[in-house]
Amino acid sequence: MAKLVFAMNVSLDGYVDHDRFSPGPVLFRHWVEQVQASSAAIYGRKIYEVMRYWEEDKPDWGPDEQAFAQAWRAQPKWVASRTLTSVGPNATLVSDNLEKVATDVKARFTGEVDVCGTILAQSLSEAGLVDEYRLYFHPVVLGAGKPFFAGPVAPLRLSGRDMIDENVIRLTYVGA
DSSP states (O other), X not given: OOEEEXXXXXXXXXXXXXXXXXXXXHHHHHHHHHHHHOSEEEEEHHHHHHHGGGGSOOTTOOHHHHHHHHHHHHSOEEEEOSSOSOOOTTEEEEOSOHHHHHXXXXXXXXXXXXXXXXXXXXXXXXXXXXXXXXXXXXXXXXSSXXXXXXXXXXXXXXXXXXXXXXXXXXXXXXXX
16 A cells, blocks of 8 residues: 655745745755656646646756656656646546545555645545655745645654755654
């Protein structure tokens, strides 16, 4: 059985915003390895639409961008949305019964299944399905925006901490 893992880059004050800060080369390579190692992913609509950038090669990509795109395309994906009518290759649209689908994905796969999107993570957290939270703290203060946690979660305990590069620390939490 797989574990569901919610991981995102986050500012020191707890906000996520891919337009306001981005990973450096070491952290990007870390993300490549994370996607390569994941068994599958469950996406919320908004983050899935952002990630569709990786569906087509760009001429200015280096080896790491190409590796990330290849891994992302190969990864089976489920996309939770009530507004989308279709999704790209290797993706399945989920318009209802999200908890059942997530439970089925968790049972069918081994290793880790990525949970992508704050609202999606909140829904799956409320259902008791998210097993691990990984916060990649960047030395940036945004002051406002979309928070990493979209609402309350059950009590957590710190299970790990890692320096990913000279500026980013990953804190890993599991249920208390």
